[in-house]
Amino acid sequence: MGKEYIGEFEELVLLLIVMLKDDAYGLAIRKALKTQANRTVTIGAVHGTVNRLESKGFIRSSLGGATELRGGRRKRLFTITAAGKRALQKSRDVKVNLWNQIPELAINKL
């Protein structure tokens, strides 16, 4: 599992799951995407991504409480796994490392 890479959107979702702590389910992630990253996606896209993340082993899920709003259906709540944390860390390290190697001038020139 350790060799799995994560994409940009996956990384974003993963971070949001960490941020949302105990209330990270599909629709909440979608809302957070909008407020935090100004990204509007379909609900299906969020579900697709968490599904992929779960199969890669970066998150695990459990069924949470049901509300009337959901017609008595339970939420699927996601939490990050150790592998997920490692992947996030690795992704950040790679980027930070890269940023550090670029002289400031080169960026300003862009």
Place this chain on the structure above:
Amino acid sequence: MMKTQNPIPPKLADQLLAWLCRGDLMEEILGDLHQYYKELPEKPKWKRSLIYWFHVLHFLRPFAIKKSYRSNYTIMFRHNFKIAWRNLLKNKSYSMLNILGLAIGMACSILILLWVQHELSYDRFHTNASYIYRLSCNSGDFRTAVSPAGLAGGLRRELPEVSATVRLTHQYSALFEVDNRKFQEKRIFYADSNFLDMFTFPLIAGNASTALDRADGIVITAATARKYFGNEMALGKMIRMNNGVNFTVTGVLENIPSNSHLQFDIILPMSYLGKTDSNLINETWDNFNYYTYIQLSGNVPDTDSKRADLLEKISRVYKAHESELDISFNLQPLADIHLYSNLQIDLSGHGNVQYVNIFFGVSLLILVVACINFMNLATARSVPRAKEVGLRKVVGARRNQLIGQFLGESLIISFLSLGIAVSIVCIMLPAFNEISGKQLVISFLDGKLLMWLITIALITGFLSGSYPALFLSGFKPVNMMKAKMKFGGSNLFFRNSLVVIQFAVSVLLLVGTIVVYNQLNFIKNKSLGFDKENLLYIPMTGDLYSKREALETALQQNTLTSNYTIISDLPAQLITGTINVQWEGKDPDDQTVIPSIDVDENFIDVFQVQVTAGRGFSKAFTTDGSNYIINEKAMQIMGMTPDKVIGSRLSFNDSEGSIIGVVKDFNFKPLQYAIEPLVLRFNKRFRIVVVRTPPNSTENVIAALEKIHHRLNPDYPFAYNFVDKDLENQYRGEQQMGTIFNLFALLAIFISCLGLYGLSAYTAEQRTREIGIRKVLGASTFSLVNFLSRDFLKLVTLSLLIATPLSWHFMNEWLQDFAYRAEISWWMFAVAGVATLILTILTVSYQVVSVALMNPVKSLRSG
């Protein structure tokens, strides 16, 4: 958060999800969706539903959709598909024969169906098509498509049922000029001003209801507009006709669809013709010159009695205006004109419903032949597959599963063939259009066509797969697993009867081909009573008319053109006739319509018509201007003998004269019609110069005529034509049908042979070992070939016996349409029979000979 009273998301969307999405994901998906829906800000319900649907449809992603391979059903489906595919590949040559035969058969059927569909679609595109009728007038057996000028107005005024009428002339030709460029146009109609209201040909520019109102307006088609004005806007531009009159373009029509019985390039207003035409000015009731279309308001006479009622009313109106003539009427529904019209003095280019039926039948027969091929090969090849079926049964396959498997296999093949067939059609369509003279297109956006195609494939698949499916699935597994089980009896009988049917169809088509070909040849070569070869004609346009004497002098001076005659109508284009003919002793009830041609003194010599009594016209007799020559048929109708008829009085259209000669009957109308009576008048009207060209100098004659024409008539382009070409053109429809028929007959035979080839190859293969043993025991190659092909020859002979009476019956029916026919004779059947037998022998022996020549060591060693 706002909440509406009853926020329930669209149920259908949920059902779709439940149907397609993985069950284990459903709870969270639906939960999220419902929560989302309820949290949506206040919006109209439809907007919220739309948003909901949008999200639901976005759940149709790979991760969420049910993984179907888990079900047993799909495993079997995939398995069957795989087996079918492997079977196809395993026997490549058989599969090729199967698919190719089926594809060719389907391609034929599709082509024919396209043609049939086109024929049936004529004139249905007009908005009020079902309310429009054409009025046809009959005088006894002389049934015409034309009616008098006054009738249209009379009916409109006096019958409340008739809401509109349109009169149309026959096709005129005229010279048009735009910016000093000249165009000779031949497809011109004069039409009443409401023409475009009744016939809703779409306009590109101009106003349909006013375009033909002014007498100097002209409506042209898009193609004509392009020819005259290029890309410029045509509306409002000036066009000059016949070097004198100016017209202003008041409308541009889209090009006339090929499925319109009215084909034209230009429409001119009837009111222009009405300035000079006495029939129009006086609204005459006894001169039949116009095609009259009536539009009925509301109630269409859909029953015979209603129709008879309406016709009765029309008759009454007519009688009130014209009591002398005994005319009966008929109403042709607009959509029927193309296929059901069989009238004289009609527009050209009509189809024939008989051909539509014949071709529809042929297309079905070809499809049947192709299906039989498939069935036969599949049945023959079922023996090796019996073991497979046995094993399946032992493992627990139920009968309907097996049937499904085999039907599925044949459906795969039929759809594969359909694909190939459609490509064949796409490739062949231009050639087919060339032959049939149509502009057919195949459009895959046409839902109806797609439905047809899929239906054809389904029917073919089911039909051809049904026998193997039912046959193979019905055996007891024990028998099937015993390797050497014997198929005989019903299987063989079935196969043989299929071959017989197939070849009977082929022979039927072959005989049809021969009869059609023979009949067309007969018509082409039939002696018409005048010599149609080497007759060249030019129409007298523009100034030629007024310079007749100068023209004649010029023609006489050149030996190339000195053999000329000036006449009013060409035999092939004669469309006039009158019942106003009186002679001594005429039965007052006699309503015979007698056509006439106006000729000069050279006519009889130039056309080489025989004079059987009296003499021809001559300038030497000053009274000939009021004298007549009649044909033998006319003499017979008058009830006279040659010695009595000469000198007797005849009044034609109220001008009296005496008969000075009788000519032998000649065919002045297409050969569909028997010879009618004819009166020749001397120099009354003249429109056409006909020159008999000396042998091998046609080019020079044309050059000489062109020179004369340029000198005397410089403003008009020179145009010429040949009488025999014109005559041939009259049978173009028949010729085209003949060619198509031949083509498809040959294809049907080819497909049959393809099947026979496969079957014989199979038999030969099956009996390889038997043949080996026979050879070892001393059988000669010839006797082996003879022995192996005998069975097939028997079948083909049987099919000959069946097909002969059938084809005789059908072709005899077809021939009834011709007044002159080449009767069917025994040699046609003989030729068809021998050809089929030879083809059979060739097809069968190809495989059989190779097996018979095989070294017996090889065939006996294997296995």
